[in-house]
Amino acid sequence: VLMDDKQIIGEGLGVTRSAEAIVINPKTWQVAWRGSVAALPAALDAMLAGQPAASGGASAGAAIAFPDRDAKAQITYVKDVAPILDKHCVACHEEGGIGPMAFNNYAMVKGFAPMIREVIRTDRMPPYHADPRVGHFSDDKRLSPDEIKTLVHWVDEGAPRGEGTDPLGAVKHVAAAWPLGQPDLVLNIPSYNVPASGVVDYQRPFTVNPTTEGHWIRATAVKPGDRQAVHHVLTGWIPDVPQGKTSNEGQWRASVGRYAVGSEADVFDGDVGTYLPPGGAVGFQMHYTPYGKETTDNSQIGVYFRKDAPKYIMRQTVISDPTIDIPANAGHHMEMAYTEFSKDALLYDAFIHAHYRATASDLWLQTPDGKQKLLISLPRYDFNWQRAYTFAEPVKIPAGSKLIAHYWYDNSKRNPHNPDPNIEVTWGEQSFQEMLFTQIDFRWMDETSAQQIDSDGRFAEVRLMGAMDKNLDGKLEKAELRGQMGKMLLAKFDEIDTNHDGVIDKAELKVALSKMGMGGQHHRADADSFDSPKPAASTPTAGGR
Incomplete structure (x- = not known):
């Protein structure tokens, strides 16, 4: 069931009244027929038989208002669209970011305007998959209904620029090496040569923990060496340095961070933290996925320490x-x-x-x-x-x-x-x-x-x-x-x-x-x-x- 609570779909289909039936051709996503609900069964029978469907007539339902329809002409990139992109999108869609293109000026954004509209309509971007009707989350990256309407209407009107300085072009957006700032401790995960194809077993290397005293952790961040190859990273502190070149999860005690696409850092509430003991080693579980060419991964984990002990333990x-x-x-x-x-x-x-x-x-x-x-x-x-x-x-x-x-x-x-x-x-x-x-x-x-x-x-x-x-x-x-x-x-x-x-x-x-x-x-x-x-x-x- 499609709940068109933002009125984007109904507006795009030109709906004017309730109780109207619309048949969509799934191969072209074009409207194949529309009319009253009463005329729908006969229309479906005709189309399934390969015959032209009779006109469906007008719907007798109540009129539907689209209060934002007339606001389209007033929307511009400079005034309305760029601030939304800067708030929700540029953190990934910047030079060196995880997005496939950088939204760094009007020309770039306009070139991708139809795709922006598509991924917003299909709820693929921004990528946040929790049902908005269930719970409230502090890291929710979704657009508000008004922001969605603004972007879709802007594209519908031909993506006008508007007057003034380009807000995204005026500032050079480049992905930071460490978005949370320089870590207090950087752990280098042993490098691994990922083949171009085939199945790669989980790799379980470790590195010696260089700290000589214990620290309470306030945040961790993983910097993958090759984003296309690294599927996920799990970690664990090991009391004794393992023999050989590998470790296993049975040796782990405290976690020292995790990574998957979309979850690259953990930042703890001010009252909680985790403890990294001195010495020992940090073990890693590395899941690599070949993507067509050989590559060498050199991932790192950044660890950020608290100045004092937290009240509670995460x-x-x-x-x-x-x-x-x-x-x-x-x-x-x-x-x-x-x-x-x-x-x-x-x-x-x-x-x-x-x-x-x-x-x-x-x-x-x-x-x-x-x-x-x-x-x-x-x-x-x-x-x-x-x-x-x-x-x-x-x-x-x-x-x-x-x-x-x-x-x-x-x-x-x-x-x-x-x-x-x-x-x-x-x-x-x-x-x-x-x-x-x-x-x-x-x-x-x-x-x-x-x-x-x-x-x-x-x-x-x-x-x-x-x-x-x-x-x-x-x-x-x-x-x-x-x-x-x-x-x-x-x-x-x-x-x-x-x-x-x-x-x-x-x-x-x-x-x-x-x-x-x-x-x-x-x-x-x-x-x-x-x-x-x-x-x-x-x-x-x-x-x-």
Whole structure:
């Protein structure tokens, strides 16, 4: 259903009254027929039979007002359009920026005017995919309805310049090497030669941490060496320098930043921060995607320190399900997972991640009384733009609440991004496999930087429970056990189910995982690289993001 709340579509189609039916030819996007709703069935029958449709007649609906229609002639680039572009677009569309062209003068903008109108109408730009009717976000880059109308009307009128100095041409816009300013610490990620084609396994290099004293982090930023090749970067501090040239996520403790296109920096609220201990190493998870030519990536991470300790610690955990199983040719397949909070918490943001077959996702809060609230809705997930959605006001999470993530996947031939609709798809690192991965930043209400707790321990049993417990009852039935870990539990189900009630509850799962020597962590073969970083051992370094 298209909700034309900005009146852009109705105005463009020349609609004057409600209850008018319009048939669009999807091959040309031209109006093939219009008329009254009563005449629509006969018109469709005629067109499907290859016959000309009879005139539809006038609609008897109410007249529709378009109050902004007469304002078109007054809109100019200098007075109206350039300020909008400067506010919303130039940060990416500048020399050296991530945008494919630089909006640095009137001639350049006018040349792309039809494309600007198209990407605005189709809601592709600015790239922000949260449903505007759900939640409020501090990093929302979307245009306001008035700004959208201004840009579309300006293009409709031929993109007039107007009188005066070119606002975008008067200032030289060049992408800064570090948009947040020069970092206090720059970590060089070991270089990697990305081939022109083929599948590149995740690279897991590390670099020695050069700091000799601990620091509280207020922000991090990643500068990719080759934007086309670097899909994402995850990081983690490692207490002991690994042997050899690689590390793994099981060694990580505190996060030292992350990157994906659309999410290149993390800046923390003034009252929260994370701690980088001295020494050790920083490990990296590098996902590279070949794009047709060989290239060498030399990415960097900039770290910005606080002058003093924050009052609170920013923590991080993950909602994931490494047991996902998407049938071949399934056009609308849903998977779900959750995490549960044993204590009161404050939620700051959520980073939603999947691969080519994902089409939508959301995040719900379910409080102990069973009430649910939709926090984030992404009705159109875009693999090419991934970001953390930061709440304008942090969300209170009462103890005992669940955060529930749903993901929808299109594994059919109708999905233009689908590598192969004829195969069953399961969890995997590569983009032609799939993931269900929602990373959240939060703080515990009962924790301060002076009085820290074992954050990761609070999620020990719930990680696996939240991945498999599809009916949200806090218990695992035999039918809910999937994947390698599910097979392991199923093989010992009767032994684990000590009270013989036919399900595995949280206490029984905790004992079983302890006997398996897993301490509540996902099995490596299932959870892969996306386990949440563990807290560091000593008190000063327990602050992990």
